[in-house]
Amino acid sequence: MIVWITGANGFIGRHLVHQLAGAGHAVHGVGHGALDATEARRLGLQSWINGEIDAANLNALAAAHGLPTHVYHLAGGSSVGISIERPFEDFSRTVASTARLLEWLRGSARDCAVIAASSAAVYGADHVGPIAESAIATPMSPYGQHKFMMEQLCRSYAQSFGLRCTIVRLFSVYGPNLRKQLLWDICSRLQAKEQVLTLGGVGSEIRDWTDVRDVARLLASVVEPASQGNCRVINGGSGRGTSVADVATALVRRWGSSTVVRHSGVSRPGDPISLLADDAMLRQIGFDWRISLDQGLADYVAWFKGRHS
Amino acid sequence: MIVWITGANGFIGRHLVHQLAGAGHAVHGVGHGALDATEARRLGLQSWINGEIDAANLNALAAAHGLPTHVYHLAGGSSVGISIERPFEDFSRTVASTARLLEWLRGSARDCAVIAASSAAVYGADHVGPIAESAIATPMSPYGQHKFMMEQLCRSYAQSFGLRCTIVRLFSVYGPNLRKQLLWDICSRLQAKEQVLTLGGVGSEIRDWTDVRDVARLLASVVEPASQGNCRVINGGSGRGTSVADVATALVRRWGSSTVVRHSGVSRPGDPISLLADDAMLRQIGFDWRISLDQGLADYVAWFKGRHS
Numbered sequence: 001m002i003v004w005i006t007g008a009n010g011f012i013g014r015h016l017v018h019q020l021a022g023a024g025h026a027v028h029g030v031g032h033g034a035l036d037a038t039e040a041r042r043l044g045l046q047s048w049i050n051g052e053i054d055a056a057n058l059n060a061l062a063a064a065h066g067l068p069t070h071v072y073h074l075a076g077g078s079s080v081g082i083s084i085e086r087p088f089e090d091f092s093r094t095v096a097s098t099a100r101l102l103e104w105l106r107g108s109a110r111d112c113a114v115i116a117a118s119s120a121a122v123y124g125a126d127h128v129g130p131i132a133e134s135a136i137a138t139p140m141s142p143y144g145q146h147k148f149m150m151e152q153l154c155r156s157y158a159q160s161f162g163l164r165c166t167i168v169r170l171f172s173v174y175g176p177n178l179r180k181q182l183l184w185d186i187c188s189r190l191q192a193k194e195q196v197l198t199l200g201g202v203g204s205e206i207r208d209w210t211d212v213r214d215v216a217r218l219l220a221s222v223v224e225p226a227s228q229g230n231c232r233v234i235n236g237g238s239g240r241g242t243s244v245a246d247v248a249t250a251l252v253r254r255w256g257s258s259t260v261v262r263h264s265g266v267s268r269p270g271d272p273i274s275l276l277a278d279d280a281m282l283r284q285i286g287f288d289w290r291i292s293l294d295q296g297l298a299d300y301v302a303w304f305k306g307r308h309s
Numbered sequence: 310m311i312v313w314i315t316g317a318n319g320f321i322g323r324h325l326v327h328q329l330a331g332a333g334h335a336v337h338g339v340g341h342g343a344l345d346a347t348e349a350r351r352l353g354l355q356s357w358i359n360g361e362i363d364a365a366n367l368n369a370l371a372a373a374h375g376l377p378t379h380v381y382h383l384a385g386g387s388s389v390g391i392s393i394e395r396p397f398e399d400f401s402r403t404v405a406s407t408a409r410l411l412e413w414l415r416g417s418a419r420d421c422a423v424i425a426a427s428s429a430a431v432y433g434a435d436h437v438g439p440i441a442e443s444a445i446a447t448p449m450s451p452y453g454q455h456k457f458m459m460e461q462l463c464r465s466y467a468q469s470f471g472l473r474c475t476i477v478r479l480f481s482v483y484g485p486n487l488r489k490q491l492l493w494d495i496c497s498r499l500q501a502k503e504q505v506l507t508l509g510g511v512g513s514e515i516r517d518w519t520d521v522r523d524v525a526r527l528l529a530s531v532v533e534p535a536s537q538g539n540c541r542v543i544n545g546g547s548g549r550g551t552s553v554a555d556v557a558t559a560l561v562r563r564w565g566s567s568t569v570v571r572h573s574g575v576s577r578p579g580d581p582i583s584l585l586a587d588d589a590m591l592r593q594i595g596f597d598w599r600i601s602l603d604q605g606l607a608d609y610v611a612w613f614k615g616r617h618s
Contacts, residue, residue: 084469088412095458096405103397145465149404149458156454160393160578269469 004068007075009033015216017044053097073116080270083143094146102157120275122148130278141270158231171237175212176303187304203245203263206274208237211291237277313377316384318342324525362406382425392452403455411466431457439587450579467540480546484521485612496613512554512572515583517546520600546586
């Protein structure tokens, strides 16, 4: 396989590069981030273009290394909060970049399989219990809306131009190198020896927690492209729900702290009460999650402490 | 009212300018088209900017004429066929322009009411009989997909930032000055004295035909903005369906020709078999369609012959 990864320098991107390069594939990347050639090679990238997902950069990649057999499209906005602060930035990063990528593939590499990382945020707030891929999407933040628009572009290019797309809706991905969100926030405050941790939200929010190393393995395993003109959607979640409060408590315990965790009781804008995957389709594919939440939290704490030691 | 119209130089835009200026409103336009000041005034525009819907042009309009109370967003792709030939162009004209407009309004004129022209094409192929606004949208062309994405942006900015949007899904709009599509095509070929008219499609396609002068009156009548943060969707169709074959035959008769109309029997890509509005919501608003299909076709023929005489 000749694999291109957009957003290869992001949290999930770096793990996916590691996974695919480790399996012997030629991996090239485009997206934002000042990686020099040594650093790019250390990550597993044969080449790296620091810039927009646009025709000029995609042409340059193709000219230097040939056409891709698979494109992983991971570039895009990555924060509900930032999408509310700066919605146009999120639109540009998520939707406009996808339009440019698909248009380039239509013209230059129509047989290339596309695997796009979407988000459970497309489902929105109206769900209780496991959510199937066929559920109605009612996103409640610009982030979720834009991810859903990205999916529609994939559907449109599959339907009208025969592109083959696989959309993986990722749930709550955490793991080594994640430098934002709940786990990062808690560890940073434990490190600073805060005595009482007051977190946003109500604490009972249910999330489907998945370790990024499992997620990278999942993404690497869906390379078998959908058939011509098809756009399949797969939940990238485990089907196991754990509340934010339980994850916070378990993490504090793993840290070895007796700090008390409290919740503000005020839901954050754009934050659904439950996002849990119906994993029937993943089980059909035969994918198995290997890293338990306990193990994942232990590894996260070890990584966090390691980088500060 | 201080009204801005994007795409004011388009087919529907020009009729809407005429309607609103005739009612005494200050109307300004932005979009593509080389109109000099005299021509712009003749159309009813107090000012015109020939260019993209972007922050620079919107800032310039605001600096010269103050903030708008109402923005009609008519700019966008206008052809299913072209959207299949050049999907990125259609995306840019329909989706990216909307993202820039809404972002500008979020920053500069959040109280302004937005009225956006969408299309029955968002409904797609899976419908028989009258289609309600709540029907599932399964667009079957990039044109329909992009119109639906435009709607989602409106929903997103209403939901997250309190903008007030009214989306009017227009059906088969025809009338004086329309220089493309079925009626234009037939008249042009009758003018050229073709003896047998073979049209694309199967002929039994049902469409909801509306005269552009009625449509302009409809758009002008929905100025009462949705409440803060609300995004209402209204079918801009009459609820009366007529087949393409019947319209073609009636038009030929109106022309005074005995030319035979045939249909290729091959459906065009992106062309649903039936697009008919459920007009319950329009009737609730109290809007009445005034121009019958017979009258509209007669007026179209008169306009067509007039411009060639």
